[in-house]
Amino acid sequence: xxxxxxxxxxxxxxxxxxxxxxxxxxxxxxxxxxxxxxxxxxxxxxxxxxxxxxxxxxxxxxxxxxxxxxxxxxxxxxxxxxxxxxxxxxxxxxxxxxxxxxxxxxxxxxxxxxxxxxxxxxxxxxxxxxxxxxxxxxxxxxxxxxxxxxxxxxxx
Amino acid sequence: xxxxxxxxxxxxxxxxxxxxxxxxxxxxxxxxxxxxxxxxxxxxxxxxxxxxxxxxxxxxxxxxxxxxxxxxxxxxxxxxxxxxxxxxxxxxxxxxxxxxxxxxxxxxxxxxxxxxxxxxxxxxxxxxxxxxxxxxxxxxxxxxxxxxxxxxxxxx
Numbered sequence: 628x629x630x631x632x633x634x635x636x637x638x639x640x641x642x643x644x645x646x647x648x649x650x651x652x653x654x655x656x657x658x659x660x661x662x663x664x665x666x667x668x669x670x671x672x673x674x675x676x677x678x679x680x681x682x683x684x685x686x687x688x689x690x691x692x693x694x695x696x697x698x699x700x701x702x703x704x705x706x707x708x709x710x711x712x713x714x715x716x717x718x719x720x721x722x723x724x725x726x727x728x729x730x731x732x733x734x735x736x737x738x739x740x741x742x743x744x745x746x747x748x749x750x751x752x753x754x755x756x757x758x759x760x761x762x763x764x765x766x767x768x769x770x771x772x773x774x775x776x777x778x779x780x781x782x783x
Numbered sequence: 784x785x786x787x788x789x790x791x792x793x794x795x796x797x798x799x800x801x802x803x804x805x806x807x808x809x810x811x812x813x814x815x816x817x818x819x820x821x822x823x824x825x826x827x828x829x830x831x832x833x834x835x836x837x838x839x840x841x842x843x844x845x846x847x848x849x850x851x852x853x854x855x856x857x858x859x860x861x862x863x864x865x866x867x868x869x870x871x872x873x874x875x876x877x878x879x880x881x882x883x884x885x886x887x888x889x890x891x892x893x894x895x896x897x898x899x900x901x902x903x904x905x906x907x908x909x910x911x912x913x914x915x916x917x918x919x920x921x922x923x924x925x926x927x928x929x930x931x932x933x934x935x936x937x938x939x
Contacts, residue, residue: 643842644903645854649910650816651838652929657809658856659936664806682807686799698801700814747800754805760935765928772917772925773808779916780815 664753671746676701676709677718681735681743682750684719689732718742820909827902832857832865833874837891837899838906840875845888874898 668678679699696706713719718739724730758766824834835855852862874895880886914922
């Protein structure tokens with residue numbers, strides 16, 4: 628348990644805040660779960676931001692840098708550098724639109740697709756293990772709840 | 784909606800991964816919710832890491848630097864610098880143990896306590912607004928689920 632320290636019993640009757648605070652629980656669960664899976668990402672030869680990009684491209688076939696930056700929670704300038712690295716290593720390629728040459732798309736190469744497909748499988752196994760202590764209905768429900776919270780955040 | 788981009792419909796029959804991936808949902812919800820509340824933290828004159836420390840001390844009256852670092856998801860060397868700053872600004876004070884002088888505790892000052900009490904109130908309001916689109920039972924449930932996932936993570 629995180630919060631059971633020697634000193635944690637001394638605040639008298641005031642109800643505990645942190646351990647029951649949504650933003651703390653989200654941050655702690657996210658950070659610890661990601662740290663665990665990211666060890667597997669690095670073993671597969673990808674850096675974490677590259678994994679995020681590859682996972683987005685796995686879903687969408689081709690995307691623009693602006694879209695990738697938004698989805699991967701990153702600045703666009705940083706995303707441009709990451710894509711350049713991934714192009715060099717043969718994981719993704721750039722293509723341009725037939726109608727509008729200024730529109731540059733990013734897309735997985737066949738090698739990149741094979742790599743991300745294997746990692747998506749690993750990610751699903753890891754997720755299943757993480758959720759294994761929740762009842763089946765709760766495991767499906769937690770994602771729907773998080774999506775609802777996210778939608779709310781995007782509206783405000 | 785995050786994932787509805789122009790290009791996101793083109794991956795044929797392959798089921799969408801990212802938008803339904805627990806680690807993505809946790810990271811996105813955590814990052815966006817925190818960014819929103821941290822604007823209020825800064826308005827109150829605290830930096831984000833200071834708010835984390837203050838919230839932990841609000842729960843536990845006094846804690847050691849090692850405990851604070853673990854709870855606040857931070858390196859100990861960084862925590863030591865943060866505490867030094869907070870001492871300077873009169874938000875926390877250091878005390879030592881009667882029995883063991885090497886044991887140094889950190890504790891909120893009365894000013895620090897007043898500041899954090901106000902912010903904890905704001906944090907609870909913000910949390911309530913975030914959870915307002917979930918049914919009451921779900922709002923309580925999402926925290927229990929996150930705690931279960933966290934406990935699982937701490938065991939592996």
